[in-house]
Amino acid sequence: xxxxxxxxDRLSLRAQLVxxxxxxxSAVAAGLVIVVQISLADAATSTAERMLNDHARALVTSISAxxxxxxxxxxxxxxxxxxxxxxxxxxxxxxxxxxxxQEEFKELSITTKQRTVEGGxxxxxxxxxxTTSSKLxxxxxxxxxxxxxxxxxxxxxxxxxVAGALLVLMAAGSAAWISRRVLSPVEKMAxxxxxxxxxxxxxxxxxxxxxxxxxxxxxTLDGLLDKVASVIRAEQRLTSELAHELRTPLTTIHGAxxxxxxxxxxxxxxxxxxxxxxxxxxxxxxxxxxxxxxARRHGQALHSDRTQLDDLAVELKGxxxxxxxxxxxxxxxxxxxxxxILAIRAxxxxxxxxxxxxxxxxxxxxxxxxxxxxxxxxxGPGVPDxxxxxxxxxxxxxxxxxxxxxxxARRVARSGGGDVSLVxxxxxxxxxxxxxxxxxxxxxxx
Numbered sequence: 001x002x003x004x005x006x007x008x009d010r011l012s013l014r015a016q017l018v019x020x021x022x023x024x025x026s027a028v029a030a031g032l033v034i035v036v037q038i039s040l041a042d043a044a045t046s047t048a049e050r051m052l053n054d055h056a057r058a059l060v061t062s063i064s065a066x067x068x069x070x071x072x073x074x075x076x077x078x079x080x081x082x083x084x085x086x087x088x089x090x091x092x093x094x095x096x097x098x099x100x101x102q103e104e105f106k107e108l109s110i111t112t113k114q115r116t117v118e119g120g121x122x123x124x125x126x127x128x129x130x131t132t133s134s135k136l137x138x139x140x141x142x143x144x145x146x147x148x149x150x151x152x153x154x155x156x157x158x159x160x161x162v163a164g165a166l167l168v169l170m171a172a173g174s175a176a177w178i179s180r181r182v183l184s185p186v187e188k189m190a191x192x193x194x195x196x197x198x199x200x201x202x203x204x205x206x207x208x209x210x211x212x213x214x215x216x217x218x219x220t221l222d223g224l225l226d227k228v229a230s231v232i233r234a235e236q237r238l239t240s241e242l243a244h245e246l247r248t249p250l251t252t253i254h255g256a257x258x259x260x261x262x263x264x265x266x267x268x269x270x271x272x273x274x275x276x277x278x279x280x281x282x283x284x285x286x287x288x289x290x291x292x293x294x295a296r297r298h299g300q301a302l303h304s305d306r307t308q309l310d311d312l313a314v315e316l317k318g319x320x321x322x323x324x325x326x327x328x329x330x331x332x333x334x335x336x337x338x339x340x341i342l343a344i345r346a347x348x349x350x351x352x353x354x355x356x357x358x359x360x361x362x363x364x365x366x367x368x369x370x371x372x373x374x375x376x377x378x379x380g381p382g383v384p385d386x387x388x389x390x391x392x393x394x395x396x397x398x399x400x401x402x403x404x405x406x407x408x409a410r411r412v413a414r415s416g417g418g419d420v421s422l423v424x425x426x427x428x429x430x431x432x433x434x435x436x437x438x439x440x441x442x443x444x445x446x
Contacts, residue, residue, distance in 0.1 A: 025171035029164030044149035082143035336440035349405035372440035
């Protein structure tokens with residue numbers, strides 16, 4: 001059962017339908033071949049026995065007509081090769097016995113009932129006891145070659161196998177054609193849905209009235225998309241409203257902290273507290289800006305931009321970092337299909353986290369099919385095993401932070417059709433490696 005499930009999971013639905021149809025057609029064809037062969041064998045046996053019986057009775061009739069007296073008289077004209085006549089004592093009266101059938105003839109010469117056996121090289125042998133009109137008794141033994149019947153059976157088997165193979169091919173071809181016609185709307189729907197981003201809220205399948213199962217599926221999915229669009233729009237509105245409500249007091253806090261930092265009567269501890277307030281408010285302001293930008297973006301405009309990695313490298317080198325050394329090595333031969341600001345906002349939280357726990361971080365890139373992975377590695381302590389499952393959960397932090405960095409970076413990346421993932425818990429430098437993946441490939445000006 002497990003092997004069947006694994007085989008089934010590796011095949012597409014169309015391949016499964018064609019395979020199952022071919023298997024069933026093969027079973028039917030094999031059954032038909034077996035039935036035909038059994039029927040032909042029975043027919044050949046019946047025909048051979050009928051021929052032997054007719055020949056034997058014709059010979060008995062001629063013997064009866066030629067034996068009016070006290071001894072059996074067999075006409076020579078009726079004695080074909082392989083025909084012999086015996087009296088009741090088992091003595092041969094007339095005819096010849098083939099050398100290869102001596103044992104069979106000897107055994108049948110004393111039988112008391114009609115019998116048919118196989119003997120020699122593919123021969124059927126019949127023994128028929130008889131009594132003439134003058135009450136004389138004897139046994140007629142006649143042979144019939146089976147070669148012709150066997151050749152007919154072999155020819156019929158070849159024809160049956162060829163017909164069965166054609167049946168299987170026709171069934172599999174019909175299944176492939178029918179499944180392609182039936183499933184083509186589903187494949188089109190899958191390709192269309194794959195091309196949509198999570199913000200293409202107005203796109204629908206629109207297959208028409210649900211007159212069949214496929215259109216009914218499309219209508220159901222359109223209804224589901226309406227509900228999803230409503231939820232996403234509500235989330236966007238809530239995010240935008242909350243960000244607007246928080247931005248004003250944050251601006252006030254940041255401004256008050258700036259004014260407070262200008263005072264000359266503050267001691268060292270107070271200045272550290274003011275600096276902490278300024279940094280925290282700046283971090284929260286940046287987070288709110290990212291959330292506002294996500295709420296306002298539209299998927300169509302998002303994928304129309306293309307960013308060269310060498311241009312992105314220049315911007316990353318100019319980002320304010322908490323400390324440490326940032327080494328950016330992005331090849332100019334690659335580009336990503338998202339705006340530069342989105343890529344920066346997805347990378348910035350990861351770079352900040354890396355340089356908070358280490359003194360050096362590296363940014364590199366590699367092409368991965370139709371995507372480009374931006375790799376961020378550091379030489380910090382790495383990611384402990386107990387953090388792996390909760391690393392991207394909003395609100396969770398292993399170092400006392402707000403817990404918004406990695407979840408927000410992942411959300412920003414996914415808004416551009418990408419993702420953020422942990423590649424290595426402990427890399428060659430001892431730290432962790434994260435991958436920020438976006439759609440992309442070779443650069444236009446490579």
